[in-house]
Amino acid sequence: MTNELIAITLIWGFIFIYAVMATMDFGAGFWSMVYINQEKTKATNIANRYLSPTWEVTNVFIVAIVVALVSFFPGATFLLGTVLLVPGSIILLLLAIRSAFLVFAHITKEYEKALTYISGITGIIIPALLISVLPITHGEFIEMKNGTPALNISRLLTSPHEYAFIGFAISSTLFLSSLLLADYSNVADENDAYRIYRRDALILGPISLLMALFIMLTMQREATWLYEKMMNYLPWLIGSVLMFFVAGIALFLPSTKHKEMRGRPRLAVVAIVIQYFLASYAYGKAHLPYMIYPDVTIQSGFTHPNTFRALFASYIVGFLILFPGFVYFWRLFMKDQRYVRQKNEG
Amino acid sequence: MDDLVIARSLFGTTMAFHIIFATLGVGIPLMILFAELLYQKTKDRDYAVMAKRWTKGLAVLLGVAIPSGTIAGVQLSLLWPGFMEVIGKVMSLPFQIEIYAFFIEALFMSIYVYAADRISPAMRILSVTLIAIGASASAILITNVHAFEGTPAGFRIENGEIVDVDPWVAFFNPSFFVTAGHVVLSAFMTGAFVLASIAAYHMLRTKHHERVYRFHRKALMLSLTVGGIFSLLTALNGHESAQLLHKYQPEKLAAAEGLFETQSHAPLAIGGYTDRETESVKWAIEIPWALSFLAGNSFDTVVRGLNDFPKEWWPPLFVHTLFNAMVGIGFLLILLSIIGFVWNKIMKRPTFPHWLMWCFIAAGPLSVLGIEFGWIFACTGRQPWVIYRMMKTENAVTQTGNLATLFVLFVAVYIILSIAVVLVLRYYFRRHPVANDLEEKPNEGSLQM
Numbered sequence: 001m002t003n004e005l006i007a008i009t010l011i012w013g014f015i016f017i018y019a020v021m022a023t024m025d026f027g028a029g030f031w032s033m034v035y036i037n038q039e040k041t042k043a044t045n046i047a048n049r050y051l052s053p054t055w056e057v058t059n060v061f062i063v064a065i066v067v068a069l070v071s072f073f074p075g076a077t078f079l080l081g082t083v084l085l086v087p088g089s090i091i092l093l094l095l096a097i098r099s100a101f102l103v104f105a106h107i108t109k110e111y112e113k114a115l116t117y118i119s120g121i122t123g124i125i126i127p128a129l130l131i132s133v134l135p136i137t138h139g140e141f142i143e144m145k146n147g148t149p150a151l152n153i154s155r156l157l158t159s160p161h162e163y164a165f166i167g168f169a170i171s172s173t174l175f176l177s178s179l180l181l182a183d184y185s186n187v188a189d190e191n192d193a194y195r196i197y198r199r200d201a202l203i204l205g206p207i208s209l210l211m212a213l214f215i216m217l218t219m220q221r222e223a224t225w226l227y228e229k230m231m232n233y234l235p236w237l238i239g240s241v242l243m244f245f246v247a248g249i250a251l252f253l254p255s256t257k258h259k260e261m262r263g264r265p266r267l268a269v270v271a272i273v274i275q276y277f278l279a280s281y282a283y284g285k286a287h288l289p290y291m292i293y294p295d296v297t298i299q300s301g302f303t304h305p306n307t308f309r310a311l312f313a314s315y316i317v318g319f320l321i322l323f324p325g326f327v328y329f330w331r332l333f334m335k336d337q338r339y340v341r342q343k344n345e346g
Numbered sequence: 347m348d349d350l351v352i353a354r355s356l357f358g359t360t361m362a363f364h365i366i367f368a369t370l371g372v373g374i375p376l377m378i379l380f381a382e383l384l385y386q387k388t389k390d391r392d393y394a395v396m397a398k399r400w401t402k403g404l405a406v407l408l409g410v411a412i413p414s415g416t417i418a419g420v421q422l423s424l425l426w427p428g429f430m431e432v433i434g435k436v437m438s439l440p441f442q443i444e445i446y447a448f449f450i451e452a453l454f455m456s457i458y459v460y461a462a463d464r465i466s467p468a469m470r471i472l473s474v475t476l477i478a479i480g481a482s483a484s485a486i487l488i489t490n491v492h493a494f495e496g497t498p499a500g501f502r503i504e505n506g507e508i509v510d511v512d513p514w515v516a517f518f519n520p521s522f523f524v525t526a527g528h529v530v531l532s533a534f535m536t537g538a539f540v541l542a543s544i545a546a547y548h549m550l551r552t553k554h555h556e557r558v559y560r561f562h563r564k565a566l567m568l569s570l571t572v573g574g575i576f577s578l579l580t581a582l583n584g585h586e587s588a589q590l591l592h593k594y595q596p597e598k599l600a601a602a603e604g605l606f607e608t609q610s611h612a613p614l615a616i617g618g619y620t621d622r623e624t625e626s627v628k629w630a631i632e633i634p635w636a637l638s639f640l641a642g643n644s645f646d647t648v649v650r651g652l653n654d655f656p657k658e659w660w661p662p663l664f665v666h667t668l669f670n671a672m673v674g675i676g677f678l679l680i681l682l683s684i685i686g687f688v689w690n691k692i693m694k695r696p697t698f699p700h701w702l703m704w705c706f707i708a709a710g711p712l713s714v715l716g717i718e719f720g721w722i723f724a725c726t727g728r729q730p731w732v733i734y735r736m737m738k739t740e741n742a743v744t745q746t747g748n749l750a751t752l753f754v755l756f757v758a759v760y761i762i763l764s765i766a767v768v769l770v771l772r773y774y775f776r777r778h779p780v781a782n783d784l785e786e787k788p789n790e791g792s793l794q795m
Contacts, residue, residue, distance in 0.1 A: 074434025
């Protein structure tokens, strides 16, 4: 593996982890808004109990991605920074408001309702904007204006390809988060909440798959180069769709925990993560060597080799230091029955 | 306004906003750690309550510090793509390592806040220690990038190409330790004085509630002690910072002191404003020979004046006022700590007089102001360079345009967040008065965060 490949793989790994964590984060915010008036089901509580300790850690990942991008591929930074000024700024503003009000809502219970709406609505808009970075890297929306690259926003906003990605981002966010919350409430023995989130996942799963097909359809027309290269990874894509059906079946199998219930949400979650992993691998691999088509490749944007070596060493040390912290964190909030099953959160 | 001015204003506003919360995010964890340690040592439950209440406040502040820091980090690439291209090639290590520090802080902050009731006291102390270390390390590392901008090292630019890159030489650039130290020490000082302000304010208002009064008195004494120590250390380190300027960025020191002619036995001008026409500092108090002594520890040290440098390299001359304001506030805070110490420990008076209490109340806002002045001085004093003698700020700025709209949007969000954070803090602490915390029995789980 070349240095460039190692670097882009690390970044891709970060993006994948962030995508899963952020999906949970944003989706949970949305669900707690939707079920805010469902006193009986505790569906909101479940979402909040998950959300409270994790948003800070999730937020670090977005900074980690930006830093990794700048430090490994400074040559891509210039172009990306220039064309993403407007969408990036809007994402930042929404993220700032959302994270701040998430904390405020937790501290001041009386305003919780209004604040829940803020985090719920932004929870849908932010993923839609974040994913727009992908079609922008496909190249068709970047043009030269007076010698400097610029984003053609009107073209972006009239492109079916962009809307396919937006639709995919929103439906995936809601699908993944309802599935994960179904699993979380299953662990917590909150059967009513489990039923609701399982139903939501069953509705949203097919929608997100349709959106993925819509992406491929529009890609064929708008980013032919990428479409053709992705077809080289057809087995990965087929595998991905198969995992989707595995998850679907898992949700209808009889529950191992409660006799009267249906579904094995843990199995479904694992299958869906594999589904997204396979699909995003195919997408990422086909995207190479371009970071931004056709101007920046991973070779042309790469950092100085000396800097890469130092960064790589720091990654190893950093991982060794952080890993026990992550394990401890996981055990306290995802495994510890005292936390997961508590009667009232906070 | 041209794009460069708007870009600088936008980024400057982001930083001015962020550093208030970031500074408190570095300073307050240290105070929480001291309160936790005092609780374990004295078993005085007041200190546990103190740690709990400070943590609540910190959690709210971090709700703004973290997203505004995210904005600052990403905005660097969006507004200064040219600068970040160089940083990415040469100076990305501190950014990268800061991520690890940030992770440690975020993980253990969540653990300390949301799992406090489920972990042992030792684990609680370890968590707060790691929060404090993570926050301080973040500050040190991000300041290192600022240090690098002033004293770049570890690379050369040859025909527009970056060559001879040594990321560790860049990391340990000449001003790293002194500059990073200055930021961390002043953050510890500010965190302590802000808490001192709050405690002093409540002491004035709760004179008749003996129990609550005693609680705030303990908080005040702890904050004043920590604030006093760190204000002294900040000043000592500040002296080194000035000597560093003398050595590495002489025109920045000349602008800070309003010195035009290169000379030995240079005078120190305190106060006043720098007048470009007459090339002098008007209305200043001049202490003969003092600047030479401060710059090089001897009166015959030659201090270079602005006239030694081409005019287009001059920093804006108003930095003299910013510099004086920062140093003035620093000395005021030291003086305040000394008076408080003498009053309490040497004269053994049980209470502070009213006027002194009001001075303590002013200490918090003053130290925040000092931080702001110091930071604006440090960044505008480096102009016109973004990387000293390597890259001009105007060559680093984005070419996108349309910055004015974004500027307005960001400022609006900062205003909303500022108002919200004040409202939330007021609301929370009004609904949960300290008297309630003090009355609760320890075995009722009152120490849950």
